Amino acid sequence: MDSEIEQRLEPSEPETLHGISGSPGIVVGKVVVFSPQDDGLIRYRLEPGAAAKEEARFLAAVERAEQVLINLRQQFEGDLADTVAIVDSHIRMVRDRMLLEQTLSLIRQKQINAEWALTRTLGIIKKKFDHIADDYIRSRFADVEYVARLVAEQLTGQGRSFPAGFAEPVIVAGEDFSPEDTIRMHTDKVLGFLTEKGGSTSHTAIVARSLGLPAVVGVSGVTSRCRTGDTVILDGYEGRVCLHPTMDQQRLHLEYDRQHRAFSDEMSWYIRLASETVDGLRVRLSANIEIPDELESVIYYGATGIGLFRSEFGYLQGSRLPDEESLFVIYRDMAAALAPEPVTIRTLDIGGDKLFTRLPELRLSRERNPALGLRSIRFSLREKSLFQTQIRALLRASLHGKLRILLPLISSLSELREARAVIDSVMEQLATEGLPFNPNTEIGIMIEVPSAVVMADSLAAEADFFSIGTNDLIQYSLAIDRGNEYVAQMYDPLHPAVLRMISQTVEAGHRQGIEVSLCGEMAGDVFTAPVLLGLGLDELSMRPSAIPHVKRLLRHSTFARLTALAANVLKCKDSSEAAALLNQYLTANYPDQFIDRDERARAD
């Protein structure tokens, strides 16, 4: 008997799973596994005459949820009387008149979908329960919520709970995390990220890097192999996860991590130094950020301004859209904190698919292909009042520092003109209202659609600066979805077509005398940065922690060597040749042990 228990308690064998390095760093900790799906339910208005069908859909989901509970009850029956009693009360609730009739009547009267009606019903019930004086009974609302979630899961055909907080810092594992997920998890309670899907440029990886947390992505099978509570080593340098590690393994990994951190300390040396080559070529190294909280690390890492602030942040949080005043305060504080360095704020770069559920009043219909659909500047030009609010906030903040406005996804000159016309009219409006702003605020455009590269000379004549968004430019020009695990490995920053497009854009911009910046992941990668420096970009914008590394490269180079490297790389006919040249360069200019293995493998 005793030996049997001991055997069961014996730890499982150590096991290593391989994925892709999403963000560097090593952590040892307990895992929390998330099942796939967001808690955010889809909300939409019904088409006329669809209410009856929706009611039937809801009732069918209730029936299925009830069946789930009945099955659960059977499992416990016999030995767990208390549990059975609770499940019994849940079975009553799922068929309860208050829940059913209220939801059905909302579907019918408000013409809204079942998920939405259910959520509203839950709100109504919550109000009733909130008035209950007795703590014990009031806390039973949790049971009602649980039952409603069961029904919702049956409606959507998916199940996932999204715990709000954890007792101790944990490694979060899941299929993939949307930016909203990762933003919501942005607390001191997360040690690192682990995902089944995605590559080094997936959203999870990008967000993890910007938060300075280790991440391993694309580890297939990880959510089924790991259980919540398991201890793992997450090795973000090598893209590995070690399940059930021995104490020795844990020690070894932490030692390697210490060496890495020592190297980072050396890097911090570079923070205060100028970003220039031995022979005096200066390149601005700026920061990409997603949330205002990152301002601190922007300043810490010595960024020469912000090359890209992704302004979607305020739009994906909270229950309503941000108003002009709250946007103004964010923009003003950011511009003021970094003045006189430039702060480049990109206008809303969001897809209709994201706002579809947030803003049912816009009555957007579902898109078959959101990546090629109503998003970004196209969305802003359709929902003009939303766009105007953001432009008003930006212009009003423009006097508090050097604020630059960046328009995303521009694909033609007429689109740029239309956007500028909106900005002009907002300027007139502000002037009439007597609100101060800088009328010379620079308006730049993202170069991320292949058509914009082709038309760069015409666009340069009417834009104040260019910012090349390589993440999307690569996806659009190579027809690769970097979040798609089947083709993610074809996402290739060194594809000759990509490098030529960057080079053409720089030339077109410089012929018109405007500054050309680059803000994709390539900019902060020590492997690809040298060729970008050699191509003549005026600014590279990257996650703040990468700045000292790229600066170290820059300070160990000369203008002549960098331009020669770029010229040679441009002659390459495929990316493996280019990778070999860059690898050679990196080996000569960067400590060997800290060069990413994956990237070296690509060159070999």
Next chain:
Amino acid sequence: MNRVVWESKIANPNGVHCRVAAKLTDIVAAHNAQVWITGRGEPVDCASILEVLSLSLIQGSVVAFTAEGPDAELAAQAINRLLSAKEEG
């Protein structure tokens, strides 16, 4: 139509919590009768566990009931037994 009006005093130390409320709705479902709790604003239908729970009936409170239907008498007795019990049986 058979109609019974009565009052029960809640004996369970935890009041009418989930399990008691579930049993109450079970009794209503098992009898050919409709049962309401009255005297607390609008009459509350005892077939709904959520309605009953939201009344927050704590130990010692006296609750007025009305039952209607062929089984009203039987339902009234069963409910009174349930609520006057100190423990769930």
